[in-house]
Amino acid sequence: MNSSSFDRILxxxxxxxxxxxxxxxxxxxxxxxxxxITVDKIExxxxxxxxTLQIQxxxxxxxxxxxxxxxTGDQRFLEPYRKAEEELPRAMxxxxxxxxxDSRRVEFTDFEQAHRLWLDGFAAPLIAAIEAGGxxxxxxxxxxxxxxxxxxxxxLANLNVLTGQKRAQDIxxxxxxxxNMTGALSALxxxxxxxxxxxxxxxxxxVRTAFRExxxxxxxxxxxxxxxxxxxxxxxxxxxxxxxxxxxxxRIETINEVACQLTGWSENEARRRPIALVFRLLHExxxxxxxxxxxxxxxxxxxxxxxxxxxxxxxxxxxxxIDDSGSPIRDKSGVMVGVxxxxxxxxxxxxxxxxxxxxxxxxVTGRLAATIAHEIHxxxxxxxxxxxxxxxxxxxxxxxxxxxxxxxxxARVTQISRAMLSLxxxxxxxxxxxxKDMLTSILLLMESRFQVLGVTVQHVLPESMIVQGYPAELRxxxxxxxxxxxxxxxxxxxxxxxxxxxxxxxxxxxxxxxAGVAIAIEDHGPGVAEANRASLFxxxxxxxxxxxxxxxxxxxxxxxxxxxGTIDFxxxxxxxxxxxxVTVFLAK
Amino acid sequence: MAQPxxxxxxxxxxxxxxxxxxxxxxxxYKVLTALDGRTGIEIFGREPVDGVVLDYSMPGMTGGEVAxxxxxxxxxxxxxxxxxxxxxxxxxxxxxxxxxxxxxxxSAFLHRVSALIGSAASQNQ
Numbered sequence: 001m002n003s004s005s006f007d008r009i010l011x012x013x014x015x016x017x018x019x020x021x022x023x024x025x026x027x028x029x030x031x032x033x034x035x036x037i038t039v040d041k042i043e044x045x046x047x048x049x050x051x052t053l054q055i056q057x058x059x060x061x062x063x064x065x066x067x068x069x070x071x072t073g074d075q076r077f078l079e080p081y082r083k084a085e086e087e088l089p090r091a092m093x094x095x096x097x098x099x100x101x102d103s104r105r106v107e108f109t110d111f112e113q114a115h116r117l118w119l120d121g122f123a124a125p126l127i128a129a130i131e132a133g134g135x136x137x138x139x140x141x142x143x144x145x146x147x148x149x150x151x152x153x154x155x156l157a158n159l160n161v162l163t164g165q166k167r168a169q170d171i172x173x174x175x176x177x178x179x180n181m182t183g184a185l186s187a188l189x190x191x192x193x194x195x196x197x198x199x200x201x202x203x204x205x206x207v208r209t210a211f212r213e214x215x216x217x218x219x220x221x222x223x224x225x226x227x228x229x230x231x232x233x234x235x236x237x238x239x240x241x242x243x244x245x246x247x248x249x250x251r252i253e254t255i256n257e258v259a260c261q262l263t264g265w266s267e268n269e270a271r272r273r274p275i276a277l278v279f280r281l282l283h284e285x286x287x288x289x290x291x292x293x294x295x296x297x298x299x300x301x302x303x304x305x306x307x308x309x310x311x312x313x314x315x316x317x318x319x320x321x322i323d324d325s326g327s328p329i330r331d332k333s334g335v336m337v338g339v340x341x342x343x344x345x346x347x348x349x350x351x352x353x354x355x356x357x358x359x360x361x362x363x364v365t366g367r368l369a370a371t372i373a374h375e376i377h378x379x380x381x382x383x384x385x386x387x388x389x390x391x392x393x394x395x396x397x398x399x400x401x402x403x404x405x406x407x408x409x410x411a412r413v414t415q416i417s418r419a420m421l422s423l424x425x426x427x428x429x430x431x432x433x434x435x436k437d438m439l440t441s442i443l444l445l446m447e448s449r450f451q452v453l454g455v456t457v458q459h460v461l462p463e464s465m466i467v468q469g470y471p472a473e474l475r476x477x478x479x480x481x482x483x484x485x486x487x488x489x490x491x492x493x494x495x496x497x498x499x500x501x502x503x504x505x506x507x508x509x510x511x512x513x514x515a516g517v518a519i520a521i522e523d524h525g526p527g528v529a530e531a532n533r534a535s536l537f538x539x540x541x542x543x544x545x546x547x548x549x550x551x552x553x554x555x556x557x558x559x560x561x562x563x564x565g566t567i568d569f570x571x572x573x574x575x576x577x578x579x580x581x582v583t584v585f586l587a588k
Numbered sequence: 589m590a591q592p593x594x595x596x597x598x599x600x601x602x603x604x605x606x607x608x609x610x611x612x613x614x615x616x617y618k619v620l621t622a623l624d625g626r627t628g629i630e631i632f633g634r635e636p637v638d639g640v641v642l643d644y645s646m647p648g649m650t651g652g653e654v655a656x657x658x659x660x661x662x663x664x665x666x667x668x669x670x671x672x673x674x675x676x677x678x679x680x681x682x683x684x685x686x687x688x689x690x691x692x693x694x695s696a697f698l699h700r701v702s703a704l705i706g707s708a709a710s711q712n713q
Contacts, residue, residue, distance in 0.1 A: 374645050374672040381690035382607045388694030389610055409603060451600065451647040491648070 006210075009203045016199055020192040027188060031181035038174040044098065045167035049160055051095045056156045058084040058091060059115065063149055066123055070136050078127070088115075104162070111155040118148040244341045245329065246294050250275050253338065262322070262345055264315030279341070284309035284321065293326030294339045301336060303327040309350075312343070321347040360555045361476060375416045375448055379409035415444060430468040430563075435499055435517050435586070436461045438471065442478050443497070449483070454491030457482070460498040465517045467586040469563045474586075477556040481521045481582050484553075488525025488580060496522040504566070504585055516565070516587040527573035527580055536569065560584055592618045592708055594636060595701070598628035598654060599643035599670070604690075608641065615698050616708030625649030629657050637665060639705030644671030644680075644687075652680040659683055666704045 065081030068074075092112055099105045122145040129136050136142075236243055242259030246252055255263075255270045255278075263270070263278055270278050281290040296304045305325040312320045324343035328336040386406040390399045418441075439461055450457055485495045502518040528536060537557045560567045564587050571580040595617050599605040602623070609619045620635060622628035625648060632640065640658060644651035655667050669676065669687040676687055686704045688697065702708075 377672040377690045378601050378604050382601075382604045384691065385607045385611045385694045385697070389607075389614060392614060405603065405607065448645075452645060454647050 006207065009207055013200050013203050017196045020196050024185065024188055024192060028181070028185055031177065031184070035174060035177045035181065038170055038177055041170045042167060042174060045163055045170055048095070048098050048163045049167065051091060051098065052156055052160045052163065055088065055091050055095060056153070058088050059149075059152055059156070062088075062119075062123065066126060066145075069130055070126065073130055073133075081123070081127075085119075104159075107155070108159070111152070111159070114148070114151055114155060118145070118152060122148050241342050241344045244270075244275065244279065244294075244343075246275050246339045246341070248298075248337050250294050250298060250339070252278060259343070262312065262314070262320060262343070264318075275339075275341070278315075280313040281324075282311045282313055282319075284311050292341075293324050294341055297326040297328055297339045298336070301328060320345050321350045357555060357558075361472075375445075376413055379413045382406070382409045383413075415441075430470060432466045433469050433471050433474060435465045435467060435519065436463065438475060439478060439497065439499060439519070442475055442482065446479065446482060446486075450486055450495075453486050453489075455486040455489045455493050455495055457486070457495045457497060460496075460500070462500060465499065465501055465588075467517055467563075467588055469586065470559075473559045474563070477559050477584065478519070478521075480553070480556050481584070485521050485523035485525070485580070485582070489523045490525065493524060496520075498522070502585065514587050516585055518583055518585050520581055520583045522579065522581040524579040527578040528569070528571040529573055533571065537567075560586070563587075592616055593638040593706055594618045594620065595705060596620050596622065596628060596632055596635070596637045596640045598622045598625065598640065598646075598651075600624060600646045601643070604643075611694055611698070612641075612701070615701075617701075625651075625654040625657070628654055629661070632658055632665075633661050637662075639665060639701070640667045641701065642667055642669050642684075644669055644673065644676065652677070652683065655680065655683040668701060668704050 061080040061084040065078050065084070068077030069081070071077070092115075096105070096108055096112075099108055122141075126136055126141070126145065236254070236256040237258075239256060239258060242262045243254075243256045244252055244259050245254045252270050252273050252275055255265070255267055260266055260270070265273075265278050275294040276292050279292045279294070281292055282288065283290055290306075290310060293304050293306060296306075303326065310322055310324065312322045314320060322343045323346050324341065326339055326341045329338040329340055331337045383406045386402040386409075390402050394402060439459065443457060443459060446457075482495065482497065486493075489495055497519070499517060499519045501515070503513045503515045506512040506514040537553050557567050566585045567582065568585075569580060569582045572578055595612055597605055597608050597612070597619055598621075599608065600623055605621050605623065609621055612619045620631050620637065622631055625646060628640075628642075631637070642651045642654055642658075646654075649657075651669055651671065655669065658665065658667060666685040667683070669680070669684045670690055671687065672690055674689060676684075681687070686700060688700055
């Protein structure tokens, strides 16, 4: 039920009873008016009766006066008679005016005539006789008078009786009317009351039903909302990652179990605190404090996935390596109303990665160890032999010759051993590296390996090109790539190494170019099969069976990316034109 | 007159080979050299070699493969394997008469050669 139908019901429930009551009141008023009319009639009847009685009284006064005068002969006793005589016409006229029916009027006229007759025929002559001093006790005369008077009395009495009857009728009518009124009104009140009651009840029941329904709906919705909130909460708690949500000001709203564990703050302690207090980040190597992702998101108004090596400083001061990312929470209109931060402990992962890297280094070194031993033993063996020869009976010229040879062999040993050692030297900060020097020394180091494999290596290293980087790691990359190329080429194959200055679009600044060095290693081996191309740079992927650890390319890519460079490869398994070219670009 | 023993030296390292040749010649042996297995086998078949000093790690044919081939041609000619490794695989060990590492020194080398192949100036066989 919506509010307009509710209003309508309210109006109906209000108006209907009022209307009913008004109708009842109208009926009552009508009835009362009818009754009032009847009362008027009764009053009129009363007036008629009163007037008739008055006339009767006046006539009796006349008779009394007459009798008194007749008895005493004193004029004084005629006073009532004279008075009545004066008043009677008026009264009679008034009474006549009250007569409604014609038949009654005729009767009244007869009465008036009868009275006139008595007056003129009896009273007046009697008075005259008395005034003349005559005798008035004649029986017949008095009887005539008496008969006349009786007749008048009878007529008047009839008049009143009739009026009285009428009055009684009117009263009866009035009583009837009142009875009817009461009855009708009671009935009407009852009926209206019942109807209004039923009507109102039905309407209000509608309201009640609607109310109940909406109450149910509300309750169901509340339950649903509660259930879904619980589900969400459980899901958040079950995540393997830490999740923290903040409001638009960067204060923590929710923090899940994992996040509590990782940060070292309990839910109660963390809530309402500024995120920067709870989520303290440092750069892994420089140890500089970093801006927390929530602040960054608020500042940039977009999702942020920092790729720096970040360390989380926990509440107790211990540290964790983490990967984190922050996203804005937006309302329907797109306004940022909060930030959600998701992060994960990668300490173990990073340690294993570092261990793998170290392992790879070791493996690379190990593979070269055999070659190195060979590389060092051969020259040393020659030096020993030469010294032996010089020790024996060699003439000065020969000895000088032998000495030169020995020197040259020793120089070779030193070179090789230096190259070997540089594999282990680590630097914490990037240093300038001459690409040409580095590649040259790698080629020297790998010379015998190439010989064993029966591969010739052509190199085009024009001039010195300097890049910034970590020498040991870059050596690892190129050794790896050259090794792969040589192995792919097979006996009699040819590998080409070309380093040249170049440029590429700057990924950090669109539209700008970045200068650097492009080092291409090309072989004409079988090429990389289509199916393998996608997996080439994945860890543990190898096509070398047990010989390969599969880390080589993956590690190499990691190192190149660390240097801000790129590593691309092009390969073809076409029987006419097979081979692979790997190109490493290092920015200057 | 005694014939000096003829030794065939096979090694891909030019300098090492040359120095070894000098050493053996100063010790009285006659030396033929080969820079790779193929050439070595060819010379071995052709010449009256008394012993072979063979380098193990060579490109193309390894020392082991060369030794196997030599055994097929003249099985009783002693072969001394030189290598940078301290131990050789058993299948190679079976083929050779002795092995030593490079770097043990010239006198040790000559001693070993004498023991295996015979002193420089001796009667044939």
